[in-house]
Amino acid sequence: MSWINLNALWKIVVVGLLAGAxxxxxxAIGMWALxxxxxxxxxxxxxxxxxxxxxxxSILGGSSTGLVIGxxxxxIFLAGIAFGIYYIVSGA
Amino acid sequence: MSHTFVLVLVVITALxxxxxxxxxxxxxAMATSIAxxxxxxxxxxxxxxxxxxxxxxxxxxxAATIASGLVQTGDVTLEVVFAGLAGGIxxxxxxxxxxxxxxxxxxxxxxxxxxxxxxxxxxxxxxHNLVSKVILPAIFSPLIAGMVxxxxxxxxxxxxxxxxxxxxxxxxxxxxxxxxxxxxxxxGTNDAQKTMGVITLALIVNGSIHSSSSAPDWVIISCAxxxxxGTYLGGWRVIRxxxxxxxxxxxPQGFAAESASSAAILLSAHxxxxxxxxxxxxxxxxxxxxxxxxxxxxxxxxxxxxTAWVLTLPSAGLVGALAxxxxxxxGGDAGAIxxxxxxxxxxxxxxxxxxxxxxxxxxxNDDWEEGQEAPxxxxxxx
Numbered sequence: 001m002s003w004i005n006l007n008a009l010w011k012i013v014v015v016g017l018l019a020g021a022x023x024x025x026x027x028a029i030g031m032w033a034l035x036x037x038x039x040x041x042x043x044x045x046x047x048x049x050x051x052x053x054x055x056x057x058s059i060l061g062g063s064s065t066g067l068v069i070g071x072x073x074x075x076i077f078l079a080g081i082a083f084g085i086y087y088i089v090s091g092a
Numbered sequence: 093m094s095h096t097f098v099l100v101l102v103v104i105t106a107l108x109x110x111x112x113x114x115x116x117x118x119x120x121a122m123a124t125s126i127a128x129x130x131x132x133x134x135x136x137x138x139x140x141x142x143x144x145x146x147x148x149x150x151x152x153x154x155a156a157t158i159a160s161g162l163v164q165t166g167d168v169t170l171e172v173v174f175a176g177l178a179g180g181i182x183x184x185x186x187x188x189x190x191x192x193x194x195x196x197x198x199x200x201x202x203x204x205x206x207x208x209x210x211x212x213x214x215x216x217x218x219x220h221n222l223v224s225k226v227i228l229p230a231i232f233s234p235l236i237a238g239m240v241x242x243x244x245x246x247x248x249x250x251x252x253x254x255x256x257x258x259x260x261x262x263x264x265x266x267x268x269x270x271x272x273x274x275x276x277x278x279x280g281t282n283d284a285q286k287t288m289g290v291i292t293l294a295l296i297v298n299g300s301i302h303s304s305s306s307a308p309d310w311v312i313i314s315c316a317x318x319x320x321x322g323t324y325l326g327g328w329r330v331i332r333x334x335x336x337x338x339x340x341x342x343x344p345q346g347f348a349a350e351s352a353s354s355a356a357i358l359l360s361a362h363x364x365x366x367x368x369x370x371x372x373x374x375x376x377x378x379x380x381x382x383x384x385x386x387x388x389x390x391x392x393x394x395x396x397x398x399t400a401w402v403l404t405l406p407s408a409g410l411v412g413a414l415a416x417x418x419x420x421x422x423g424g425d426a427g428a429i430x431x432x433x434x435x436x437x438x439x440x441x442x443x444x445x446x447x448x449x450x451x452x453x454x455x456x457n458d459d460w461e462e463g464q465e466a467p468x469x470x471x472x473x474x
Contacts, residue, residue, distance in 0.1 A: 002224075003220075003223060003224050003228060004224065004228055005224075005363065008363040008365075009232070011359070011363075012236060012356070012359045012360060012363065013236055013239075015355070015359055016236060016237075016240045016352070016355045016356055016359055017239075017240055017243060019351075019355040019359075020237075020240040020241070020244060020351050020352040020353075020354070020355030020356060021240050021241075021243040021244035021247060021348070021351070021352065023351055023355075024244045024247065024248050024267070024271075024347055024348045024351045025244065025247040025248060025251060027248075027264075027267050027347070028247065028248040028251035028252050028344075029251055031251075031252055031255060031260065031263040031264075032251050032252050032254065032255060034263075035252075035254070035255045035256075035259060038256075077267075077270075081270060081274060084274060084278075084354065084355075084358055085150070085277065087358055087362070088147070088150045088151050088277065088278065088281050088358065088361075089150050089151060090151075
């Protein structure tokens with residue numbers, strides 16, 4: 001019997017990256033897409049991200065293509081969660 | 093031979109451990125959501141409690157493995173289980189008082205191994221399984237979760253570079269509700285089952301149920317309720333350390349960290365590793381600090397945690413062995429009663445000590461100062 005199950009280890013790393021980093025990336029793409037169409041704001045030199053003073057927290061940018069891409073991304077994200085729950089129920 | 097009275101004490105103690113397991117670990121799922129403001133503190137612990145409850149009912153596949161894979165069950169008696177639980181509770185309460193997120197699973201495993209060692213000697217421990225199923229995963233899991241969180245955090249910030257800061261924070265706070273719920277669900281599934289396994293073991297040892305039986309319904313229901321109630325009460329001291337002590341966290345980081353945690357916990361459970369959600373959550377949070385450019389990780393706090401992790405198995409084991417010695421020396425029902433009273437006294441003492449510098453839903457997010465786990469001045473609690 002070996003100390004480390006390498007077969008399990010690489011699967012945990014690869015699938016872990018796909019699910020644990022990939023799904024958040026998909027969510028981020030969704031958010032980027034929803035935000036499309038918003039007028040470019042002054043980009044802050046320090047953080048590199050655009051900050052609009054006084055303008056608060058609306059995610060929708062107004063582009064319909066963006067809306068569709070965003071919806072698809074969030075569906076993929078939700079499907080990932082659903083699969084996770086299925087994975088638990090089916091007996092890990 | 094059946095000792096119904098002792099069995100009842102063991103079950104109560106096991107459920108108490110399950111309860112400490114819940115409040116010690118609330119932070120694993122909810123600390124970052126509370127720190128970023130994704131969820132108000134009390135809503136967060138309520139959501140986590142519900143998710144733990146649901147999670148506890150989702151799967152029962154690992155319930156029997158915790159003790160049976162690590163010790164020779166033939167050498168286990170009710171006294172051994174009892175003393176092991178005492179060791180686990182001791183370590184959980186001490187680390188909670190100090191605000192250190194240490195592993196509840198390791199505390200339980202350490203306690204049971206210590207009491208078994210004291211009762212039956214070294215041959216009763218399956219050392220190989222202990223190393224390959226508990227110790228090595230404890231080293232690998234935070235590293236893997238941390239790595240996943242680094243990649244996730246980097247991607248998330250890179251992709252949303254063009255999105256305004258406040259908009260981005262808002263969006264990821266919504267995402268955090270989903271990701272934190274997932275961690276809670278996975279926690280309920282993993283950790284509630286560990287206590288179910290211990291109670292089932294006690295029932296088997298006592299001859300109440302057959303050795304091939306699975307956990308009876310009342311065990312499943314009571315364990316689910318105990319862990320979820322514990323989670324709901326919230327281990328604010330630990331939440332504070334995880335949410336504020338390691339990094340100054342923003343919602344994209346919290347989201348990436350929680351996603352990495354859920355993936356790592358669910359995958360490892362799939363391969364039968366009895367890993368600690370605490371180790372994974374800590375690894376993920378540190379990873380999300382490394383993955384964001386310009387963020388700073390408080391390695392001092394991380395170092396304190398790592399020290400506690402290394403100490404968990406031996407310390408809980410030592411207390412477990414000591415508890416066994418006390419109960420066994422006195423013997424019989426009297427021994428069990430004395431041990432029970434000792435555990436109760438310990439709980440009350442630590443609770444009173446915690447009231448001197450309370451951490452609660454009001455001050456959990458106060459600014460972190462190095463070497464100061466409880467914020468001062470502490471607001472009055474009702």
